[in-house]
Amino acid sequence: MGIERIMPGLAVGGESKIVLLVLDGLGGLPWPDSGLTELEAASTPNLDALASRHTCGLIHPVSPGITPGSGPGHLALFGYDPLKYEIGRGILSALGLGLEVGPGEVAARVNFCTVEGGLVADRRAGRIPTEVNAELCALISERVEVPGLTFTLKPEKEHRAALILRGEGLSENLTDSDPERTGFPPLRVLPRDPGDERAVRSAELVNAFLDAVGETLKDRRQANMILLRGFSGHPSIPTMEERYGLRAAAIATYPMYRGLARLVGMRVLETGDAFEDQLDTLEGSWEDYDFFFLHYKKTDSAGEDGDYRRKVRCIEEVDSFMPRITALRPEVLVVTGDHSTPALLRAHSWHPCPLLLASDREMPDEVDAFSERRCARGGLGIFSAVDLMPLMLANAGRLGKYGA
Amino acid sequence: MGIERIMPGLAVGGESKIVLLVLDGLGGLPWPDSGLTELEAASTPNLDALASRHTCGLIHPVSPGITPGSGPGHLALFGYDPLKYEIGRGILSALGLGLEVGPGEVAARVNFCTVEGGLVADRRAGRIPTEVNAELCALISERVEVPGLTFTLKPEKEHRAALILRGEGLSENLTDSDPERTGFPPLRVLPRDPGDERAVRSAELVNAFLDAVGETLKDRRQANMILLRGFSGHPSIPTMEERYGLRAAAIATYPMYRGLARLVGMRVLETGDAFEDQLDTLEGSWEDYDFFFLHYKKTDSAGEDGDYRRKVRCIEEVDSFMPRITALRPEVLVVTGDHSTPALLRAHSWHPCPLLLASDREMPDEVDAFSERRCARGGLGIFSAVDLMPLMLANAGRLGKYGA
Missing domain, CATH: 3.40.720.10 (Alkaline Phosphatase, subunit A)
Structure with missing residues (x-):
């Protein structure tokens, strides 16, 4: 270097x-x-x-x-x-959709998935059509409210979307909610370092967001939840x-x-x-x-x-x-x-x-x-x-x- | 990297x-x-x-x-x-003789030497025949006992041999006993860091081992002591x-x-x-x-x-x-x-x-x-x-x- x-x-x-x-x-x-x-x-x-x-x-x-x-x-x-x-995957997804990610903001990759009986039955929600994806993103954007958090959710292709989170003191130091396999429940987002107070608070906010998304989609048979991966912040460059x-x-x-x-x-x-x-x-x-x-x-x-x-x-x-x-x-x-x-x-x-x-x-x-x-x-x-x-x-x- | x-x-x-x-x-x-x-x-x-x-x-x-x-x-x-x-020379010598060195064990290179009046007169003990080397290794293995320490001593060629030391909490962080020149006494093995308690204790054990070896060989005119070099442990790899x-x-x-x-x-x-x-x-x-x-x-x-x-x-x-x-x-x-x-x-x-x-x-x-x-x-x-x-x-x- x-x-x-x-x-x-x-x-x-x-x-x-x-x-x-x-x-x-x-x-x-x-x-x-x-x-x-x-x-x-x-x-x-x-x-x-x-x-x-x-x-x-x-x-x-x-x-x-x-x-x-x-x-x-x-x-x-x-x-x-x-x-x-290293540019996080969440950031790259967001950039790929033309979204700007500013300092202090956190991006993540989004999959619509299908949950049955509390367990992830299909991590890609049957590859829903992109139009359905767009409708669901619009629905979530309209309905979901979490105090202390604002967000942009933008459809990509089929089941994929990108999420940008904004809020005071937000941290990207978070684990995925995607269990990476079926038959398991969506995971709670956790701080990667339990001693990192910003991450602890950010995890609470993201979990509240996920709960609200689940509530919004709960009557759907397919694509009734989202999974988040690759939390990443604006790199210091x-x-x-x-x-x-x-x-x-x-x-x-x-x-x-x-x-x-x-x-x-x-x-x-x-x-x-x-x-x-x-x-x-x-x-x-x-x-x-x-x-x-x-x-x-x-x-x-x-x-x-x-x-x-x-x-x-x-x-x-x-x-x-x-x-x-x-x-x-x-x-x-x-x-x-x-x-x-x-x-x-x-x-x-x-x-x-x-x-x-x-x-x-x-x-x-x-x-x-x-x-x-x-x-x-x-x-x-x-x-x-x-x-x-x-x-x-x-x-x-x-x-x-x-x-x- | x-x-x-x-x-x-x-x-x-x-x-x-x-x-x-x-x-x-x-x-x-x-x-x-x-x-x-x-x-x-x-x-x-x-x-x-x-x-x-x-x-x-x-x-x-x-x-x-x-x-x-x-x-x-x-x-x-x-x-x-x-x-x-970096693979220590002691380890390489031991590996070269087909000895296995496990985690926590310490290896060193060994030279038989000739000491006269307390000073090293020949660092290679006149390049003794390998068979003599083997006999001396067997003798030392049979006679030398140090509480808290077990060892394997294996002849290499002429005056060279390999040593593996085993004991609770052994450290390789030790100086050589080989003075690297004649006219000087064999050196006491010291901890490289005096604040490293494991090394301090290991040095004591190794010095006790060297004293016992000297005692065992003391009636010989040639090859009446050993010199140790290149203490090294199993690398973390x-x-x-x-x-x-x-x-x-x-x-x-x-x-x-x-x-x-x-x-x-x-x-x-x-x-x-x-x-x-x-x-x-x-x-x-x-x-x-x-x-x-x-x-x-x-x-x-x-x-x-x-x-x-x-x-x-x-x-x-x-x-x-x-x-x-x-x-x-x-x-x-x-x-x-x-x-x-x-x-x-x-x-x-x-x-x-x-x-x-x-x-x-x-x-x-x-x-x-x-x-x-x-x-x-x-x-x-x-x-x-x-x-x-x-x-x-x-x-x-x-x-x-x-x-x-």
Whole structure:
């Protein structure tokens, strides 16, 4: 953690611009038919030209063998050690729904469940339709009142929802009410540390809330209770401005990434759904910020669907827009992923992500095309994603000398 | 060491099999005649075929420039940070003799020495024959009695032996009795922390034991006393089952490696002396375990003897048996060393070890033969041995996602 500690003292400011383009789940594995990864199969003349002129490498989002979720993957790219700054599941669910979680507020994941004779008979309430979920959330929001507690309950998909709790001195140091299996009653929420008075009081409030929810839903046969998991508070995390002296902006379409960016103090810009819209936003706000986090989601979705061809096309789509980014002449342009999502595995994976760093101050290497296997032989080597941010700042002339 | 902390939460179990084949001291340096390392000179068609189809790299056992002993070298391969889990020399000596050291027991290294006029005249007692050593150990075991203390004293080679002490509340927090030079009296054993009451009491017991040993040997001219060094207790170390959810088995012939494996909770299987016997054991126990640590010692011995040709032949012997391992179709097969032992240096060295990882979920690279120099350009890059275990588990489908 030494590097994180010294960063604020090294930041020197400046006029230079940095663009971090994240193709979510970019890294892949060879597809059996072609023997090529998605990135190798894609026609990417613009990215290849950049790779050819500049410098490549591979980055481990967390460390070798570790498959990250989107939270740790992005925190590392922003220079925050993902093993140090753990973002709770409740927070991520809330962020994913576009909810803001402020300091002192507590978020939790919600499942509607079915209780029979006091015991959980179905932890997912038969995967109720999302519309029913929305109706029940509205009903609870209208009916449930607990003195000293206010809340936001927002439907996600099927049986899932997110809850944000607000109140004086609320603590996230609470156990789940979800028994994690059927045949057991919903659990009382307990303070993780019985000596933590705030947690003791918070547990009482949450249990009162759960009782009121049970009362509200008691006449239903299905989805007649909720289970809470992953209580988490707003993490204590320095902003990018504090740490790097950067005015940072996020141009992302999915709520979770917008929320993650907000957590580290980025300004989240309004933008449209298409990548083209995101580029309009980039161009339109170019003068106002030093650092732009540009997030492209569709590569990851295609990978998770196991749709090799679609992931190839997504990469080609991004490539086709690269000239609009380079035309802005950022001092530093990085293209990488937050983790790999090989279509072959239909899931996030542990494989290190290809990285392209375009800057006039970096040592050019012999890589002449942008792909996992070329990047493995790139001049930057294979390194930890958390080290990328200092490297970008250095190339942007935004880091002073360490020590005399 | 955040990674070690999160491992237990990520382990997901499964049916897959992992084989870790360690050729002790595998790495080498070019021999002057041929300009080739032992591994480069060896004919290894089976290992080369695996390297060609799969993925290679180099691993640093501890970190660049650090030459490890067998203890740290193996702990790192098992995923335990060798800088965090230090195995005392006393423990290693005892393990090397096939002695088991349980929790609460204390081990120490023993030298027979010669004392003249109260001063140590020869710290090695003229390197007495091993048979004399054995007789003296038997004599001491028969005669010496200290209330509150029992012990096992086992001869090693020449003047060396191992001691295990057992007693209520025994502490290893003790200084050596070996003055480390001649012309000084054997030292009294002291508690390292005078405020540590268990250590104070343990020191008294050990000194009483030393007095009784001196009394027993006092009529001898040579080897008339013992010196104790490296007091160490059973390290507090989580098992591989606790950390990775693995049923792990060790197939090793040398006591020290069997002991190291036992320390991390592996089941140590009975096996014969030849590599062929070890493979019989592997095949015979295939259904009973998830992870197999297969240890081949002779490469290291040949390296330490400076016998380049013999080390080449040892590597060829292992290669010839590879088809029996691959026929078992492990999901993950790793071939590597715990450190390098170049015949040129006749000793362990700091050079990173070649690594071959055969798995259908890893990115194949362009390496087409298994050697130090090819591996240096492998797709896995050069990384820390402690990161190998997560990588094996990931490839075996035994690690869940970190964070959401």
